[in-house]
Amino acid sequence: QVQLQESGPGLVKPSETLSLTCTVSGYSISSGYYWGWIRQSPGKGLEWIGSLFHRGTTYYNPSLKSRVAITIDTSKNQFFLKLNSVTAADTAVYYCARAAVVGTSWFDPWGQGTLVTVSS
Amino acid sequence: QSALTQPASVSGSPGQSITISCTGSSSDVGGYNFVSWYQQHPGKAPKLMIYDVTNRPSGGSNRFSGSKSGNTASLTISGLQAEDEADYYCASYSSSSTWVFGTGTKVTVL
Numbered sequence: 443q444v445q446l447q448e449s450g451p452g453l454v455k456p457s458e459t460l461s462l463t464c465t466v467s468g469y470s471i472s473s474g475y476y477w478g479w480i481r482q483s484p485g486k487g488l489e490w491i492g493s494l495f496h497r498g499t500t501y502y503n504p505s506l507k508s509r510v511a512i513t514i515d516t517s518k519n520q521f522f523l524k525l526n527s528v529t530a531a532d533t534a535v536y537y538c539a540r541a542a543v544v545g546t547s548w549f550d551p552w553g554q555g556t557l558v559t560v561s562s
Numbered sequence: 563q564s565a566l567t568q569p570a571s572v573s574g575s576p577g578q579s580i581t582i583s584c585t586g587s588s589s590d591v592g593g594y595n596f597v598s599w600y601q602q603h604p605g606k607a608p609k610l611m612i613y614d615v616t617n618r619p620s621g622g623s624n625r626f627s628g629s630k631s632g633n634t635a636s637l638t639i640s641g642l643q644a645e646d647e648a649d650y651y652c653a654s655y656s657s658s659s660t661w662v663f664g665t666g667t668k669v670t671v672l
Contacts, residue, residue: 478661480608480663487565487651487663487664487665487666488600488608488651488653488663488666489663490653490660490661490662490663493661501659501660502660503563503660504563504658504660505563537607537608542613543655543659546596546613546614547594547596547597547598547613547614547653547654547655547661548598548610548613548614548619549598549600549608549610549653550609550610550613550619551607551610552607552608552609553607554606554607555607
């Protein structure tokens, strides 16, 4: 059974960099699929941040592309999110998920999510 | 990249059927058969309910079905149950290898 778990600081200061880790269990991330990050601002809808393939191909939301980087460490079965120059608008629950993007399209399963608050 | 448009709320009585719409454009919903639907209970992570417009994941409930016409996709819940009360989001592959989610619909079981 594939499981994902987000981890990282729950509080980030404005203008600094948000860094999160997604640890995958029950599946080797180098075996295939894409891996993605999605966020949800308090009381709002879901926003796709970006997805990457274990061989390095990445796709980013155009509205965040200048500030975001998603990377992977197959040896640790983890992938990472970095979002720089954060503001209060980046306060959200951040989810990681397995993604299918070739010939099909879905996000499943999802991690439980981690709340990141941007505040001084 | 604009969010797909969903009704803010839909309600129905137990046993009834309801339909949630998801309207995009020819660059996303209308251009590809890559629409998926997610159920989210309060404080929980989203759960995949339908993918590629009409397909249910393994073990998924057959009370949930999907369809698409032009730039609008739809999720139908048949035999509405109390446990179906949740938020529902559509998502679509979009041009240039990006993905876009819908605005979300709150389903209330009366």
